[in-house]
Structure formats: C-alpha cells, structure tokens
Amino acid sequence: MRKVEKEAKCDYEALRKARMLENQARLESLGVANTVSQLRQNHKKHVQQNKKTRSYHKKIYGLTPLRRSQRLNNNLNTPLPRSKLPRVLSHKKERVTLCEEKGEKQRPGNAPFINLRDLDLQISAETSARRCHSKGRGSVYNPVLGICCHFCRQKKLCGEQDCKRCGNCDVNEPCLGKTDCSVCHSSTGVFCRACLKIRYGEEIEEVRENKSWMCPHCIEAKGIIPYWICNSSICLRKRKMPPTGIAVYRARELGYKSVAHLIMEELKRGKCR
Template sequence: MGRQGVKTEYEEVRKARILENQVRLASLGLQKTIAELRTITSKPQPEKKKHDKVDYFSTPLRRSNRVKDNSAPPSKGRMKDFSPEALARRCTRLKVALLCHICRRKEFCGEEDCKRCGALDMDSPCLGKTDCSICHSSYGVLCRGCLKGRYGEELEEVRANKGWVCPHCTEEKGINPYWICNSKYCLKKRKMARTVRNAILRGRKMGYKSVAHLLMDQLQQA
C-alpha cells in the first residue's frame, strides 16, 4: 500500500472519531453548556461613542468683554490703536535711544545737552548713558539709575573719566577678581542666581554702597 492509501485511511478514521465524539457530546448535552460558557467568558465590545460634527465656520466666535469694549485702553499688542504721531515717536525712540545693559530699558536719557536724545543725532554719544573705554559695546551702556544703584558710581564722574571701564570688562579682563557685572545675563554665565528686584534696597540696609559691593563681599567670603 502506498503513502497515499495510508493517508486516506487515516483521515477516514479521524473523521469517524470526530463524528462519534460529537454524537456523544450531543447525547450528554455538553455542546450547549460549552457554548454558554463561551458567551459568558467572552469580553463585551465597548460601544463606540458617536460625536456630532461641529461646523466651526457657521458657529459664532467667542470674544471676551475686553475685546468687545472698544473704550478699553490699548494694550501692547494692539499697536493699531495708537495714533500715527505716537507710533512715530515710539519708532524714533527705539531707533535712537540706547539700551541699558541692566534694566533693559530703551529710553531717552533726558539730559539737556544730549544731542542724541534731544536733537536725534545718532552720530553723537548719549550723555545719559555710560560708554566703556575698552569694549564700546552694549555691555558698557548703563543708565544713571542702574549705575548708581548697582555699582555705586555717579554718571558725572564716569563721564569725566575717559578711561572708565565697565563692570563687564572689569570682570572679563580680571582687573578686579571680585568685582562682577550683576546683570542677569552675566550672572547666568557665572551660574549665579540673578539678583532680586529689591536688591538695591536690601544692600543699602545691610550697609553696602551698591549691589556690586554686596556681591563682592559675598564672593570674598566664599
């Protein structure tokens, strides 16, 4: 007998056994029990939620009361509310005025003899801002208030000193190892925490001439 004959005989025997088992299960009523167990143990499929589509093009936009009220004062982002004269003055100030390295304010100095801020002569130096004799850059531009409160120096004395060196260059050149620039950018480079807003008053209450003198003392004691 060949392999084909053996395979056919095996399949017939297998089918006969399957039929015999099915008849036996039917007589015992087990097929119904198995079907019921499968129904109980099977996990129910979650019902899909139906979402109604919203037509955003036909839905009216929600606006805050501040936007609805046209009488509200203009914010920084609503430049169109300014008059052409006010916009022109603002653009001129941003173009001519020098930016203070500490307070980051770009304002006219207000000095009477300043040709830059008064006559808008950009080729002239600003008499209300400092100028470092080494870098002549924005690092050495300090306004009167920051120069006094942060470093204890007077603008008139600095202006008369043609060889004045800004705190940034003093730190960078190693002129005074403990005299550092306490702007937030320079302190970040040193991996030091920025000074708080009331640092000037805090330093004066502690008996220091300025914030720089306070930091210099702390660095010397470290």
C-alpha cells in the same frame, strides 16, 4: 432534603418560563414589540441621513483692534509693529565690520548704527518736554532712539538737557545719559544713571569725564579688581547664580556702597571658607 430543593427549583423555573412566554404573547398581541423595533430602525435612518447631509460651515470671528502699550501711543505718533522697527546693530563684530566698510571709526555702545526713516524721528512736543522730568532711567520710552541699558533693559530717552541724541534726535551723537566702555564699546557696557549708581556705586558725570572707563565685564576680564562682576540678571544666570532682585536696601543697611560691592564681599567670604 436535596431532592425536595431540586424539585422546588424546577417548579420555579417552569413557572418563570411560563410567565415570560405569557408576557411576550401579550406584548405581541398589543403590538408593542413591533413599535419598539420600528422606532430603533427609524432612529438609525435619521442618524445616517444627518451624517450624509451635514456640511461644514466655517466660523468667521470679528476682528478687534490690537492692544498697544500706552507708552508707545504717547511717545510715537504712528506706532510700528515689531517687525518694521529699525534694526539696531548691537553686536560688536557686526558693528566693527560695518564701520570698516564705511571707513569710519568704531562707534561707542551708546550710539549704535540705526537704519532710520523720517517717520521715526517724529516726536511730539509733549513727549519732548516730559523727557527731562527724570534723570534716573528717563521717563520717556522710545524703541527707536532709546539706548537699552544692560541692567534694567529699558530703551528710554535720557533726561540730560544737553543730550543731542535724545533731545534733537541726532543718531550720530552719543547718549549722555548712558555709559560707554572704552575697551569693548558693546551693549554690555551701557548703563543708565540709576543702574550705574545703585548697582555699581558710580556717578555718570565721573564716568563721562573718565575717557578710559571700563565696564564690569572688561574689569573682570583684565583682573583689575578681584571678585568684581556684573550683577545683572543675565550675567548672574550665566554664572548659575540667582538674580539679586532689589538688593540695594540690604546693601545700604550693611554699609556697602552698592550691590556690586556687597556681592564682591560675599564672593570673597565664600572663597575664604
């Protein structure tokens, strides 16, 4: 049986080779093999020529105007780029050294030094009229004259009618709609009316009359009120605590005066446990 199988395989291989030779001879007689080889050579030459002659052409894209915020376009006649805005000296040490060089007293946190030009003080009549519509955080954003609130971080003009800084563009006057700590006089003690009321349960009129008012940071540093801390997102992250978000509704439902009072009670309970 094995011999018969071997003989059958040998016959099949012999027939296969004979057919292959016959097919090759037929292709050569027709000239097909030569045309295939020529096509391959021509393709290689074409690719090499394209590689040598191809040159780099730089694409020039059309420039579109920069997209600017509507509040900048409405409040400033000529919006300035961020690099050209006046520099506000908010750091406490830098402000103190500058005051000493000029022979002046330390300025409050709601009236920092600003390097201004005449163009920065140009505010439209519409913007000036819209300024007093809201007394909470203010309704007019101004990156030059606006004082940044430590909690909401909005540089808005206050809505106080008697404010000479926001109404008359007098940078030497403090902003009546922002607080100032009597101890640190820094930017961490600057709060707007809305944030002061909602987050800390204080009225700005009372703070304005109290010349010895201290911000939450200084109260904590002196240990006047235990567990009283600043609940801004920046300060809470420094304590490795999650920001509270809009917690005023929860504080009111539980009967607390503000979010700061709610956090103070939660810290007391956590310490007791």
